[in-house]
Amino acid sequence: MSEMDVNDKGRRSASSADVAALAGVSRATVSRCFTDGTSVKGDTRQRVLAAARTLGYEPNLLARMLNKQESNIVAVLTSDFANPFQPALMEALTSGMRAEQLTPLLLKGTSPMESADELIQLALSYRVAAIVVTVLNASQRMIERCFEAHVPLIFLNRVAEDTPATSVCLNxxxxxxxxxxxxxxxxxxxxxxxxxxxxxxxxxxxxxxxxxxxxxxxxxxxxxxxxxxxxxxxxxxxxxxxxxxxxxxxxxxxxxxxxxxxxxxxxxxxxxxxxxxxxxxxxxxxxxxxxxxxxxxxxxxPVAQMVEQTIQILKRPDRGLGLSEQVFLYDGHxxxxxxxxxxxxxxxxxxxxxxxxxxxxx
Amino acid sequence: MSEMDVNDKGRRSASSADVAALAGVSRATVSRCFTDGTSVKGDTRQRVLAAARTLGYEPNLLARMLNKQESNIVAVLTSDFANPFQPALMEALTSGMRAEQLTPLLLKGTSPMESADELIQLALSYRVAAIVVTVLNASQRMIERCFEAHVPLIFLNRVAEDTPATSVCLNxxxxxxxxxxxxxxxxxxxxxxxxxxxxxxxxxxxxxxxxxxxxxxxxxxxxxxxxxxxxxxxxxxxxxxxxxxxxxxxxxxxxxxxxxxxxxxxxxxxxxxxxxxxxxxxxxxxxxxxxxxxxxxxxxxPVAQMVEQTIQILKRPDRGLGLSEQVFLYDGHxxxxxxxxxxxxxxxxxxxxxxxxxxxxx
DNA sequence: AAAGTTCTTGCAAAGCTGTTCATTTTTTGT
DNA sequence: ACAAAAAATGAACAGCTTTGCAAGAACTTT
Structure with a gap:
């Protein structure tokens, strides 16, 4: 069994094993204390939480994602921050995602015309929950790869025709x-x-x-x-x-x-x-x-509405993968x-x- | 041994084990094929790469980070995209990071006055390589926690006095x-x-x-x-x-x-x-x-210079953790x-x- | 009240995926 | 053919969650 090195300070951050050892319980118990919807005796929970606080422990989200086979990271692909309507879009998107416990991973291309394929591949390597593309194009081939990998792809602000991707867009x-x-x-x-x-x-x-x-x-x-x-x-x-x-x-x-x-x-x-x-x-x-x-x-x-729609899609358990409606068009006035x-x-x-x-x- | 389910299509993306099985080698060999500076026979490498292509395999970056105990994700904390000089900053920051193979994880606060503590905690949970804070404050306590966790903290655009954090800032x-x-x-x-x-x-x-x-x-x-x-x-x-x-x-x-x-x-x-x-x-x-x-x-x-300096710091092997100089002040003209x-x-x-x-x- | 049933809780072990290190196997050099 | 170098392997590990199991607690039934 792993000895706890209390003196090994700062070398690496505390793991659930450390907390378990300090609280005198098993790692599974520690895990339960940090996932809601689980039952653990109030007494024990207190002890574990106290130990966690002492050691400055917080679950390693990377390890959790790896294990649970589900990510709460959403790749946001864009190319142009100078575009003066990007701020409003980013603002709404990040706020909305945060409210849904999603975290945006920002991948920036170099030019609006450039294909986002490389960035999408990168996003896929991070096993993100979904990909939102905003001022970039993508090849048919790559869009299909995303679909094969069961990673939903949402084009915000352009319509991707004849692909399995979803589009949320101004008409x-x-x-x-x-x-x-x-x-x-x-x-x-x-x-x-x-x-x-x-x-x-x-x-x-x-x-x-x-x-x-x-x-x-x-x-x-x-x-x-x-x-x-x-x-x-x-x-x-x-x-x-x-x-x-x-x-x-x-x-x-x-x-x-x-x-x-x-x-x-x-x-x-x-x-x-x-x-x-x-x-x-x-x-x-x-x-x-x-x-x-x-x-x-x-x-x-109507940026706000369009982003809201995007968030609604990301909110679904399937992140919009099984959406029947593919294109959401908004009228500008x-x-x-x-x-x-x-x-x-x-x-x-x-x-x-x-x-x-x-x-x-x- | 794990049987390969070829028919289990799309359930989850291919893992190194799948590639190993298809190429008739061990997982260790597959791994070496995807890390440069390793020796693997040209013949074998071809076979592995071919198998990988067939299965659409790319290493899972999350798993890699977990194992290598090093991340190439940098948390970027901000609160205000409407701030009209944010676009230039984000543009330079994301481009610069990408050139260094770093990926920004975007965490947005709600107000510039709000403390970024919660966001920093979140960043820490993702075990990011570094944290760049841009229009937010942070408590002394939290800054120290970052330091204890060996995660460098860079304040871009404000000076954090009397803390172990680095500041890159306009005078x-x-x-x-x-x-x-x-x-x-x-x-x-x-x-x-x-x-x-x-x-x-x-x-x-x-x-x-x-x-x-x-x-x-x-x-x-x-x-x-x-x-x-x-x-x-x-x-x-x-x-x-x-x-x-x-x-x-x-x-x-x-x-x-x-x-x-x-x-x-x-x-x-x-x-x-x-x-x-x-x-x-x-x-x-x-x-x-x-x-x-x-x-x-x-x-x-001089946003460009300030961001450049930030990138230079992130480029260091220690991401600026052992920096002697703490404050980088730039004169505006x-x-x-x-x-x-x-x-x-x-x-x-x-x-x-x-x-x-x-x-x-x- | 005793026995049977269900609920709660803790534990050990397996699994997610990629890397690494000590070893074994293969190849090469002379 | 033998030593040395190169290549490939198996096991262990990173840190978390989950599942099957067992023991104890609480609740029913007769």
Missing amino acids: SRSGARRVAEIFVESGTTRIGMISGNTGSWTNSMRRGGFRERLDELGHDLLGHIQGDFSYQSGHKAALQLMADFPRLDAIYACNDAMAFGAMDAIRFVRGARVPDDISVVGFDDVPVAAWGAYRLTTIHQ LVQRDTTRPVTLREGESDETTDPAKTDAR | SRSGARRVAEIFVESGTTRIGMISGNTGSWTNSMRRGGFRERLDELGHDLLGHIQGDFSYQSGHKAALQLMADFPRLDAIYACNDAMAFGAMDAIRFVRGARVPDDISVVGFDDVPVAAWGAYRLTTIHQ LVQRDTTRPVTLREGESDETTDPAKTDAR
Whole structure:
């Protein structure tokens, strides 16, 4: 039997055997004291807990996971923290997971276009309970491997078609279509578009939906420049558009960051007015969009609801592995602020044009 | 001996025993094939690797950690993703860690003032290799427990005095002192201050340093309102200051977010000009500070360097446990943009007043 | 009250999966 | 063919949970 080395201080943290020895019980008893739903005499429990406290013992979660063949670690894969709507997403995701006793293991890729395959493999090696992918793609092959390994895969913010994976996602197409409508309705029809990285699912929806609806309404897109979702690219693209099309009267940017860049180019470089000369609409409704300096009209992305849905799935005993419904689509709604000429709103849309105090937190 | 159940598909992922059986070798050999620096005949290695591929086997990292008594997981504790300089920090931290084969386990607290003790305990239970704490406090008692457990603790962005923990931190005091100087030098002396949450180390330095230097220069602080580091609180505080002190000519906000709020209040609610009527200075130099709509004069926080230092520490075999130097202080430098009247700069400070194109990424 | 039945609790041992170390087996060199 | 080197093995270990079993406590039944 293992002798207890009291003097071996700090070498390694106390194990259940140490506690058992000190409390004069077996290791199984110690284990029971630390798992609820088990019966152990109050007397004994006290003794064990006291011993544990003395030795600074807490069960080794690694060993527990190994033994129980179940993990409470969820891999969260992402590539881009700079994306200004990541903070809200991470905030909601980590808080929600913590409430469910899940711990996120953060795996970061280098680029949104990069395949997450390597990261998924890593997550699998850690035998995580589930994998949440957020601004990355994955190969069909890897998605299937996850499924074979019985590890549920949830794509947050993109739809993975024809795969066994679950998707929780904004219906970017419908939001983009709505942007086309308000431009037309407010009488701006010399429209330029600034899109994001090609290859991203999000971008193709935001771009495609807009073009499609504009076409249906009988208008052409005046110009289109591809950016990379960054402020800077929006800034540059707007300058280019204005140079190419002097009579441009509206810009649709596929995310808010590019819209901000475009606005600053319009106002501070070219000295034009928004929306009087050029209207601007973004996409995402990040907190900054409500700030006084921008007050951007944009499509609100219901991040909180989407994350809530994700958490609900993770909460299931099967972590969503046996889900019948594969795709959860959320509709974004228009938030009208001061970068467009006012239009009549539909139900569910919000109007902050007259409420400058309603600036969201930081 | 364990029979191999080939038909037991997907029940659990393949273990080294399965691979061993298929390749006709022992588990020890399989193990050696997956650890470099070991000798195994090329022939055999091929066979094992082939078997592994067939079964989709990858070593269970949890089991490996348990056995080797060493982890490559580092707990990252934080409380506030909304903090606009968190993205840059997380970005640098996760990238740097990944390059060192370390994986961050993300533990989020609920409030910056909250003690991280519970989270640290959780991290300890996962037997992580190290703990990085970023916008949270911890009790003396808990810090010592970490040390007893031989788990290094690094405070990023606050100094933990009189503890065995390491701190990597901005010298907020010197930055704050510099702000006082440029106000005085540019002739603005009716100054209001908007501070952040009391109890945060950062805030007390940013507040204290400013007051101290202002006092040394023979000026009084006209007014002081406490915010909570959010845009909204800055907005509100600025309105209050302007109402209380009509002749106010400068506002120092203890972080950029509050400075933005203050600027918008000054410009869009009160219709005053920045810096002509009121100068504004922030702290952090978050990306938005360079954007055209704000162009905020602020103290740049060398996040990249600080994170780099943190990574260097984590890279050490002892993860920084036996570090002689306990505190790594970094000086922030002034970035002069358009919210202050120009002053002569010192060495190391940057002047972006004449370079509107130099807007940082998103 | 005595005997039978059920509940509680503690114990020993097995299992999860990968690594390591002392050994045995195989290969290589001369 | 013999010593030395190389390769592969078996057993032990890391730290926890779980299960089958046995003993004692509590409760029923006649």
